[in-house]
Amino acid sequence: MSLFLHIFLFTLLILHALPATTTAATATGGHGYGDRQVLTLKNLKWTQQKTSTTNCFPQRSRTEKNAIILELHNRDYCYGTRSHWNQRLQKHLLSDQIRVHSLQSRIKILLSNGFSQELSQAQIPLESGAKLQTLNYIVAVRLGSRNVTLIVDTGSDLTWVQCNPCFSCYNQQEPLFNPIQSPSYKPILCKSTTCDDLASATGSSGVCGFNSSTCNYYVSYGDGSYTRGDLANDNLVLGTTLVKDFVFGCGRDNDGLFGGVSGLMGLGRSALSVVSQTYGVFEGVFSYCLPSVTDDGSGSLILGDGTSLYKNFTPFSYTNLISNTMMPTFYFLNLTGISIGGVSLQDSSFGKNEMLIDSGTVITRLKPTVYNALKTEFLKQFSGYPKAPAFSILDTCFNLSAYKEIDVPTMKMHFGMDATHSVDVTGIFYFAKADASQVCLAIAGLSGEEEIGIIGNYQQKNTRVVYNTKASTLGFAKETCSLD
Numbered sequence: 001m002s003l004f005l006h007i008f009l010f011t012l013l014i015l016h017a018l019p020a021t022t023t024a025a026t027a028t029g030g031h032g033y034g035d036r037q038v039l040t041l042k043n044l045k046w047t048q049q050k051t052s053t054t055n056c057f058p059q060r061s062r063t064e065k066n067a068i069i070l071e072l073h074n075r076d077y078c079y080g081t082r083s084h085w086n087q088r089l090q091k092h093l094l095s096d097q098i099r100v101h102s103l104q105s106r107i108k109i110l111l112s113n114g115f116s117q118e119l120s121q122a123q124i125p126l127e128s129g130a131k132l133q134t135l136n137y138i139v140a141v142r143l144g145s146r147n148v149t150l151i152v153d154t155g156s157d158l159t160w161v162q163c164n165p166c167f168s169c170y171n172q173q174e175p176l177f178n179p180i181q182s183p184s185y186k187p188i189l190c191k192s193t194t195c196d197d198l199a200s201a202t203g204s205s206g207v208c209g210f211n212s213s214t215c216n217y218y219v220s221y222g223d224g225s226y227t228r229g230d231l232a233n234d235n236l237v238l239g240t241t242l243v244k245d246f247v248f249g250c251g252r253d254n255d256g257l258f259g260g261v262s263g264l265m266g267l268g269r270s271a272l273s274v275v276s277q278t279y280g281v282f283e284g285v286f287s288y289c290l291p292s293v294t295d296d297g298s299g300s301l302i303l304g305d306g307t308s309l310y311k312n313f314t315p316f317s318y319t320n321l322i323s324n325t326m327m328p329t330f331y332f333l334n335l336t337g338i339s340i341g342g343v344s345l346q347d348s349s350f351g352k353n354e355m356l357i358d359s360g361t362v363i364t365r366l367k368p369t370v371y372n373a374l375k376t377e378f379l380k381q382f383s384g385y386p387k388a389p390a391f392s393i394l395d396t397c398f399n400l401s402a403y404k405e406i407d408v409p410t411m412k413m414h415f416g417m418d419a420t421h422s423v424d425v426t427g428i429f430y431f432a433k434a435d436a437s438q439v440c441l442a443i444a445g446l447s448g449e450e451e452i453g454i455i456g457n458y459q460q461k462n463t464r465v466v467y468n469t470k471a472s473t474l475g476f477a478k479e480t481c482s483l484d
């Protein structure tokens with residue numbers, strides 16, 4: 001009976017916004033562990049939120065100096081159902097695992113033979129992934145005559161939307177983009193340099209369509225998700241900045257892990273990405289601050305140098321972006337170390353391997369040896385708390401339901417040029433159970449040493465991450481993410 005009541009009340013213990021959290025580092029002499037921070041577990045009543053507001057508009061955006069600021073939301077904010085906490089999280093982690101598989105398989109193919117027409121479609125059957133929600137961040141922009149909500153993806157280049165008439169489209173919340181209703185829409189010819197750029201942007205060359213004046217594109221995300229259609233130009237409005245003749249994909253056949261959004265915004269590094277296409281205006285600089293997922297808080301995506309707009313409360317720490325000609329799309333960093341509570345982990349791969357930073361992967365993945373070292377050190381410093389069973393890909397879990405406050409070791413990632421990224425305290429634990437009876441270390445190991453580590457968005461929360469493709473640097477600074 002009491003169990004029933006408990007569930008009925010949906011008493012929710014979650015790690016809440018920063019104000020409830022102090023990040024004071026308290027040196028605890030005796031054990032030699034330096035940095036710790038206090039995490040307050042706040043008791044909240046779970047309220048069933050209204051589900052699926054039709055879309056994310058009206059949405060706040062503004063232009064200041066040479067930068068534009070777009071409001072950034074977690075996808076759940078606009079389209080999510082707020083019920084079934086546990087089920088939702090299971091799905092999030094499963095779809096995250098599918099994304100990581102797909103990234104790894106894309107990387108493997110790129111490293112083996114440059115690019116391939118047929119990226120492995122089959123790692124995971126499409127059905128298992130197609131209906132899952134994603135834990136991605138979305139942004140709203142204007143394309144032609146239509147407002148569109150797009151997933152923000154730093155791991156790919158081509159921006160695309162589902163297009164009318166559609167051969168096969170997944171369900172989306174907004175009406176389909178309709179080229180006929182947009183006088184500024186122009187198909188791109190198949191004999192053009194823009195069409196040729198598809199090969200490096202997507203891994204698949206553009207081909208002439210039935211109508212030889214159109215360039216057909218195909219992007220496979222490696223997990224069975226794909227989009228296929230016509231390459232086209234139209235006006236893109238980012239905030240109040242007009243980008244004329246923006247190149248994008250008009251998707252006539254699309255399926256995969258895109259939830260109910262209209263498409264995807266590619267913020268990768270090659271010629272067709274938003275970053276490259278707006279180079280003349282924003283000089284290859286963009287940044288984001290991702291709000292914490294359990295909040296309805298909104299973060300921001302800033303295109304252009306927004307130095308005067310950032311609200312960081314720690315100085316920026318810059319590292320170099322590493323270019324890999326085999327994988328021109330991706331943003332690679334030089335991971336030189338990780339420290340837990342001020343204790344540096346030891347691993348021979350530090351300083352020798354590239355690590356990907358990605359806005360679309362949720363949970364950070366580390367090479368198995370690095371992950372094991374991290375887990376061991378974390379357990380040593382976070383001892384005395386009762387253990388709980390593993391949850392999905394997360395194998396280090398605790399039952400914290402009896403605690404109001406916990407003392408968590410800090411987590412820092414170190415990069416080339418002596419840069420440091422301090423993971424926000426909200427990015428250390430993943431609350432698998434709403435009552436805190438299963439709270440897991442929010443990092444996972446990769447399945448093999450040869451795989452590439454990925455810094456996921458969960459560990460980038462409440463941080464201003466600035467990508468500067470012109471200077472080839474990436475900066476981290478602490479910021480409480482909200483648009484105001």
Ligand SMILES: *[C@@H]1O[C@H](CO)[C@@H](O)[C@H](O)[C@H]1NC(C)=O
Nearest residue numbers: 057058059060142145146147
């Ligand atoms: C698009 O969104 C803006 C708000 O950003 C709104 O003013 C406008 O009416 C919307 N247009 C359409 C066609 O929905």
Ligand SMILES: *[C@@H]1O[C@H](CO)[C@@H](O)[C@H](O)[C@H]1NC(C)=O
Nearest residue numbers: 186187188210211212213214
């Ligand atoms: C082929 O494309 C051109 C240029 O957009 C267009 O004018 C023409 O109507 C198209 N033809 C067919 C059969 O779709």
Ligand SMILES: *[C@@H]1O[C@H](CO)[C@@H](O)[C@H](O)[C@H]1NC(C)=O
Nearest residue numbers: 320322334336351352416417
């Ligand atoms: C990564 O950092 C290490 C240590 O500072 C340095 O020796 C190495 O050359 C760097 N690698 C790259 C590709 O920048």
Ligand SMILES: *[C@@H]1O[C@H](CO)[C@@H](O)[C@H](O)[C@H]1NC(C)=O
Nearest residue numbers: 386388399400401402437438
């Ligand atoms: C978690 O801990 C609480 C309090 O110590 C205990 O009552 C509860 O049974 C535990 N829950 C699980 C799932 O182990």
